[in-house]
Amino acid sequence: xxxxxxxxxYASVEQLLDPSLKGRPTAVGTGVVLAASYEARxxxxxxxxxxxxxxQLCGHLRFVxxxxxxxxxxxxxxxxLFSDYTPLVERISIDEAFLDVAGAGRLFGSPTEIAAALRxxxxxxxxxxxxxxxxxxxxxxxxxxxxxxxxxLVVVAPESxxxxxxxxPVSLVWGIGPKxxxxxxxxxxxxVGELAEAPGNVLERLFGRAIGEKMASLxxxxxxxxxxxxxxxxSIGAQAxxxxxxxxxxxxRSTLGYLAxxxxxxxxxxxxxxRTVTVRVRFxxxxxxTRSTTLAVPVDTTxxxxxxxxxxxxxxxxxxxSEKEVTLLAVSAxxxxxxxxQLALGLCRPSAPAGRDASAGTVLxxxxxxxxxxxxxxxxxxxxxxxxxxxxxxxxxxxPEAFRELAEH
DNA sequence: TCTGGGGTCCTAGGACCC
DNA sequence: TCTGGGGTCCTAGGACCC
Numbered sequence: 001x002x003x004x005x006x007x008x009x010y011a012s013v014e015q016l017l018d019p020s021l022k023g024r025p026t027a028v029g030t031g032v033v034l035a036a037s038y039e040a041r042x043x044x045x046x047x048x049x050x051x052x053x054x055x056q057l058c059g060h061l062r063f064v065x066x067x068x069x070x071x072x073x074x075x076x077x078x079x080x081l082f083s084d085y086t087p088l089v090e091r092i093s094i095d096e097a098f099l100d101v102a103g104a105g106r107l108f109g110s111p112t113e114i115a116a117a118l119r120x121x122x123x124x125x126x127x128x129x130x131x132x133x134x135x136x137x138x139x140x141x142x143x144x145x146x147x148x149x150x151x152x153l154v155v156v157a158p159e160s161x162x163x164x165x166x167x168x169p170v171s172l173v174w175g176i177g178p179k180x181x182x183x184x185x186x187x188x189x190x191x192v193g194e195l196a197e198a199p200g201n202v203l204e205r206l207f208g209r210a211i212g213e214k215m216a217s218l219x220x221x222x223x224x225x226x227x228x229x230x231x232x233x234x235s236i237g238a239q240a241x242x243x244x245x246x247x248x249x250x251x252x253r254s255t256l257g258y259l260a261x262x263x264x265x266x267x268x269x270x271x272x273x274x275r276t277v278t279v280r281v282r283f284x285x286x287x288x289x290t291r292s293t294t295l296a297v298p299v300d301t302t303x304x305x306x307x308x309x310x311x312x313x314x315x316x317x318x319x320x321x322s323e324k325e326v327t328l329l330a331v332s333a334x335x336x337x338x339x340x341x342q343l344a345l346g347l348c349r350p351s352a353p354a355g356r357d358a359s360a361g362t363v364l365x366x367x368x369x370x371x372x373x374x375x376x377x378x379x380x381x382x383x384x385x386x387x388x389x390x391x392x393x394x395x396x397x398x399x400p401e402a403f404r405e406l407a408e409h
Numbered sequence: 410t411c412t413g414g415g416g417t418c419c420t421a422g423g424a425c426c427c
Numbered sequence: 428t429c430t431g432g433g434g435t436c437c438t439a440g441g442a443c444c445c
Contacts, residue, residue, distance in 0.1 A: 048413080175444085180443085406414090
């Protein structure tokens with residue numbers, strides 16, 4: 001099993017596109033660091049950091065806004081190259097993938113030889129540094145590639161798995177983030193070896209049953225996962241950071257309209273409709289609340305989704321009146337099912353011949369027709385041709401569309 | 410002067426049903 | 428009148444990943 005991971009991907013691409021950045025501390029992003037080159041990391045700059053903080057740490061940091069379409073193109077090019085060696089490629093994100101090369105030995109050599117070939121070809125043909133981990137299982141291969149970074153190759157032989165894992169920090173285990181790391185440190189567990197020796201009931205008490213069991217199995221290296229293919233998404237969402245703003249009617253209308261439009265058009269493109277709609281509102285200080293509702297009639301219509309999202313947001317705000325400003329709004333659609341206009345119309349008019357329900361059905365049919373016209377125009381002339389044009393939204397559109405599209409898996 | 414955008418999975422508690 | 432156990436669905440929150 002191989003895990004291949006492009007190093008500091010966005011930043012490496014920028015250094016490739018603009019050679020004057022090569023060897024220099026480089027960060028991609030505008031208000032926040034989306035990716036930092038290894039030169040920048042040596043100053044303590046890391047992804048997720050506010051830009052002002054990054055500049056504080058590294059005065060001569062070069063900040064670039066990002067070439068998001070190039071990331072997609074080059075990421076695809078690299079993954080295409082992987083499939084020269086095996087059809088069993090599981091892409092996890094734009095810049096990393098698992099490769100099952102168990103059956104490729106006859107043609108291309110041992111896993112270690114294939115890993116070396118991948119690194120050489122990605123460097124020569126694409127121009128990017130690639131780290132690769134080689135091991136018996138997915139989890140171990142992933143840990144190995146993290147250890148290999150930057151621009152390295154780490155092979156874990158089956159007989160030295162325990163030894164390899166033993167001294168590593170628990171944060172390298174997949175699923176152990178900052179909070180879990182802190183919780184484990186509190187009971188004296190810092191390394192994977194210590195985690196493996198911890199009694200099951202301790203982990204269960206700290207993290208609950210499922211996660212406790214998973215941690216134990218990863219630490220003791222029982223990892224049955226195979227390389228699979230992509231599953232269909234189980235939710236579709238969109239969010240917009242707003243800085244600090246008072247939640248006026250105008251702000252809610254424009255932002256939720258824009259977000260609902262993004263979500264609903266993606267639902268329609270995927271031929272899905274959502275039974276559950278969730279809205280998230282974040283306040284200064286990062287505290288966030290969510291409100292959700294599950295519908296009898298699945299929704300994929302922009303205006304209907306906008307109305308539902310607005311109601312949910314108003315509920316959340318009404319229940320948090322002490323908060324005077326919001327910093328983020330998000331709309332998410334889940335419990336996805338096949339869309340059915342017939343079902344929707346049928347449920348809208350059970351028996352009433354001329355009452356409210358019948359007119360609700362008419363409204364729905366009109367909205368359905370409107371959405372499909374909008375989708376058709378956009379398919380022909382592009383997203384900005386009609387509808388909620390991002391540029392008219394001062395706050396929601398601070399992020400380029402291309403970045404949003406890149407983040408959609 | 411408190412950090413982007415897009416996701417997954419887990420847990421707890423309540424409602425409801427048998 | 429109060430009691431038991433189990434299952435499903437839903438809401439809200441949180442941790443984590445790229």
